[in-house]
Amino acid sequence: MxxxxxxxxxxxxxxxxSLHLMREGHECLCATNGLQVMPMVLEQQPDLIVLDIxxxxxxxxxxxxxxxxxxxxxxxxxxxxxxxxxxxxxINGLELGADDYLTxxxxxxxxxxxxxxxxxxxxxxxxxxxxxxxxFLMDRKNMKFFHNDQPIDLTTTEFKLLAVLLENTSAVHTxxxxxxxxxxxxxxxxxxxxxxxxxxxxxxxxxxGKHVVTVRGTGYQFLIEAPVAA
Amino acid sequence: MxxxxxxxxxxxxxxxxSLHLMREGHECLCATNGLQVMPMVLEQQPDLIVLDIxxxxxxxxxxxxxxxxxxxxxxxxxxxxxxxxxxxxxINGLELGADDYLTxxxxxxxxxxxxxxxxxxxxxxxxxxxxxxxxFLMDRKNMKFFHNDQPIDLTTTEFKLLAVLLENTSAVHTxxxxxxxxxxxxxxxxxxxxxxxxxxxxxxxxxxGKHVVTVRGTGYQFLIEAPVAA
DNA sequence: GTTCTTCGTGACGACTGCGTCACATGCTGG
DNA sequence: CCAGCATGTGACGCAGTCGTCACGAAGAAC
Numbered sequence: 001m002x003x004x005x006x007x008x009x010x011x012x013x014x015x016x017x018s019l020h021l022m023r024e025g026h027e028c029l030c031a032t033n034g035l036q037v038m039p040m041v042l043e044q045q046p047d048l049i050v051l052d053i054x055x056x057x058x059x060x061x062x063x064x065x066x067x068x069x070x071x072x073x074x075x076x077x078x079x080x081x082x083x084x085x086x087x088x089x090x091i092n093g094l095e096l097g098a099d100d101y102l103t104x105x106x107x108x109x110x111x112x113x114x115x116x117x118x119x120x121x122x123x124x125x126x127x128x129x130x131x132x133x134x135x136f137l138m139d140r141k142n143m144k145f146f147h148n149d150q151p152i153d154l155t156t157t158e159f160k161l162l163a164v165l166l167e168n169t170s171a172v173h174t175x176x177x178x179x180x181x182x183x184x185x186x187x188x189x190x191x192x193x194x195x196x197x198x199x200x201x202x203x204x205x206x207x208x209g210k211h212v213v214t215v216r217g218t219g220y221q222f223l224i225e226a227p228v229a230a
Numbered sequence: 231m232x233x234x235x236x237x238x239x240x241x242x243x244x245x246x247x248s249l250h251l252m253r254e255g256h257e258c259l260c261a262t263n264g265l266q267v268m269p270m271v272l273e274q275q276p277d278l279i280v281l282d283i284x285x286x287x288x289x290x291x292x293x294x295x296x297x298x299x300x301x302x303x304x305x306x307x308x309x310x311x312x313x314x315x316x317x318x319x320x321i322n323g324l325e326l327g328a329d330d331y332l333t334x335x336x337x338x339x340x341x342x343x344x345x346x347x348x349x350x351x352x353x354x355x356x357x358x359x360x361x362x363x364x365x366f367l368m369d370r371k372n373m374k375f376f377h378n379d380q381p382i383d384l385t386t387t388e389f390k391l392l393a394v395l396l397e398n399t400s401a402v403h404t405x406x407x408x409x410x411x412x413x414x415x416x417x418x419x420x421x422x423x424x425x426x427x428x429x430x431x432x433x434x435x436x437x438x439g440k441h442v443v444t445v446r447g448t449g450y451q452f453l454i455e456a457p458v459a460a
Numbered sequence: 461g462t463t464c465t466t467c468g469t470g471a472c473g474a475c476t477g478c479g480t481c482a483c484a485t486g487c488t489g490g
Numbered sequence: 491c492c493a494g495c496a497t498g499t500g501a502c503g504c505a506g507t508c509g510t511c512a513c514g515a516a517g518a519a520c
Contacts (some may be wrong), residue, residue: 195468196469197509217518422481425496427497445500
């Protein structure tokens with residue numbers, strides 16, 4: 001099902017964990033030295049890493065920091081293991097951005113369950129492409145918008161524009177920001193195409209078009225709460 | 231920052247938790263009775279729920295099961311709290327699909343950190359729209375594909391087609407499946423547009439076009455591993 | 461009020477994407 | 491080797507999208 005990298009210097013531990021994980025249908029990779037981790041992650045692209053804090057060669061915390069400092073590995077979830085049961089250490093791991101933290105001795109079954117919990121959540125990333133905002137629903141996969149379950153089909157450009165506006169409904173999006181995000185213009189270009197598209201968006205949204213608010217001299221904003229009539 | 235619902239029947243606990251969470255910049259809602267939870271979640275749409283297992287009116291586990299059985303609330307992360315420190319309970323909570331599990335007494339700081347860890351991961355859902363598959367990178371937000379970091383810009387239809395193919399690279403996607411997923415045809419329609427688009431895709435992908443494999447009489451498949459030349 | 465700027469709006473032309481068709485190619489079974 | 495079918499390929503025309511422009515309306519500054 002998922003590919004998991006187990007990093008620990010004690011072979012019995014890695015073997016124990018691997019057995020349990022494989023029983024759950026996961027594919028397992030093992031590393032015993034901290035220095036092996038980065039290359040393995042880059043090459044194998046595991047879905048999750050189980051990392052012991054106490055490692056020879058390079059300590060686990062340093063390995064973890066390296067993982068989180070590289071954009072290619074930053075998003076891989078990490079569960080930390082440690083023999084120290086002090087709460088301060090537990091907090092340290094989480095504080096640095098670990099996704100979970102287990103203290104030895106732990107039940108391998110619990111580890112397996114925690115892994116499942118994290119994987120379930122990260123898997124959503126690839127599957128849930130629907131984002132709900134108030135009465136609006138944005139379906140990235142099918143490039144459609146819904147307002148009160150009424151489908152509104154939009155052009156590619158209209159979709160992108162609305163997507164950017166909806167990304168932050170509390171902020172005003174400047175003209176140059178929109179031109180950059182939607183059209184890819186790097187520097188300010190004198191064009192009226194933004195205005196035209198705003199108009200077309202408002203038309204397609206119908207009543208909901210009221211939510212697209214002009215901020216004179218600056219740009220546009222999407223208000224989830226319908227703006228009060230003047 | 232985020233909206234968090236705390237469900238516990240002990241006011242001191244909810245207050246303690248709320249204080250810590252608000253200090254972290256979160257917005258806090260509280261409920262003391264299990265029956266209040268569903269309506270509150272539907273109305274307020276919190277980003278995360280902290281749920282005590284021991285509740286008057288309706289026990290926490292039942293509340294949790296209801297949350298997970300409704301599509302509107304299924305994706306909201308839940309952290310469980312309990313006074314029982316037995317490992318069996320801990321496993322029960324995780325087994326049912328809780329995102330995390332803390333046993334009392336716990337440090338409010340640790341709870342706050344665990345909340346941050348989970349929120350960080352779930353927030354990714356809305357922000358990371360990039361999905362990597364081998365040498366291919368799919369950027370849903372900008373509707374672009376990259377092969378070995380080389381951008382390939384695709385039409386809406388081409389994008390959807392490739393997206394469906396990449397969704398499962400180990401499966402063969404039948405013609406009718408593709409026509410349904412990409413074009414929305416419900417029943418089999420005699421059309422050659424799929425063939426044409428496959429051709430256009432292959433052209434745009436260049437060398438990587440080899441990955442789009444014809445399965446004669448069935449449909450098409452995308453192979454991450456380049457197919458061996460005959 | 462007047463003037464200047466900003467934004468809304470409708471129309472138009474250019475371009476692009478898309479589906480169909482006709483023909484070519486290639487696979488399969490006999 | 492041939493007939494029959496599935497797929498590859500190039501060309502074509504329609505429809506839809508997009509950016510520009512001109513003009514009108516609405517604010518803002520004075």
